[in-house]
Amino acid sequence: IDPARVIEQFQGEKQLPLIRSWMQAIQASVHLQLLNQALNEMLLAENDAAALATSFQRSDRFDTLSWATRLQGHERRDMRRLAADLLRRNRRWVPALELLIGEGLYEEAIELACASNEAKLVTRLLQELSGAGYGELYVLLLWQAGDLIPMDVALETAWKAGWMDL
Numbered sequence: 001i002d003p004a005r006v007i008e009q010f011q012g013e014k015q016l017p018l019i020r021s022w023m024q025a026i027q028a029s030v031h032l033q034l035l036n037q038a039l040n041e042m043l044l045a046e047n048d049a050a051a052l053a054t055s056f057q058r059s060d061r062f063d064t065l066s067w068a069t070r071l072q073g074h075e076r077r078d079m080r081r082l083a084a085d086l087l088r089r090n091r092r093w094v095p096a097l098e099l100l101i102g103e104g105l106y107e108e109a110i111e112l113a114c115a116s117n118e119a120k121l122v123t124r125l126l127q128e129l130s131g132a133g134y135g136e137l138y139v140l141l142l143w144q145a146g147d148l149i150p151m152d153v154a155l156e157t158a159w160k161a162g163w164m165d166l
Contacts, residue, residue: 003026003030003032003034003035004032004034004035006019007019007023007032007034007035007038008034011038016038016042017042020039020042023035023038023039024039024051024054024055024058027039027055027058027059028058028059031059031061032061033061033062036055036059036061036062037062039055040052040055040056040062040067043055044070044071044079047076047079049076049078049079049081049082050078052079052082053082053085056082056085056086060089064086064089064090065086065087065090065092067083067086068083068084068086068087068090068092069083070083071083071086072095072099077103080099080103081100081103081105081108083099084096084099084100084103084105084108084112087099088112088115091116093112093113093116093118093121094121096112097109097112097113097116097121097124097125100112101125101128106125106129106134106137107137107140109125110125110137110140110141110144110145113125113141113145114141114144114145117148118148119148119149119150122141122145122148122149123148123149123150123153125141126138126141126142126149126153126154126157127157129141130157130158130160130161130163131160131161133161135161135163138157138158138161138163142154
């Protein structure tokens, strides 16, 4: 069976949901961009974020940046989280960090900032955490990425947040 031909036939007849389980079963072994695109479109239309995340993990044969752009503006938070994950995979640290901060997903933002190994991103997140009053997360970021944060910045942001007056 030629998967591309089967998918094109079912797409033409608008009957892709009938072969969804087959598409998911062969996705990891076939690595066909047409298959991934059709499956991901169907999962997005169904608002199935968990299955979409699994699909993204099974195969990377799709335009990850265009999918990240599409999912950034989605109404559901879990879809926007997927967008941040796709941006992270493409090493688009700044938009991914801004998306996570905007969603209030600070633990994931800390992981991303540490993975980026960029002092500017870590400092940006440190300032965001201190401004929002998240002392525990501030300390967590200092612990995990302390080597990337200048000491004067750490002290200044803690002082501005009122955490030096113990």
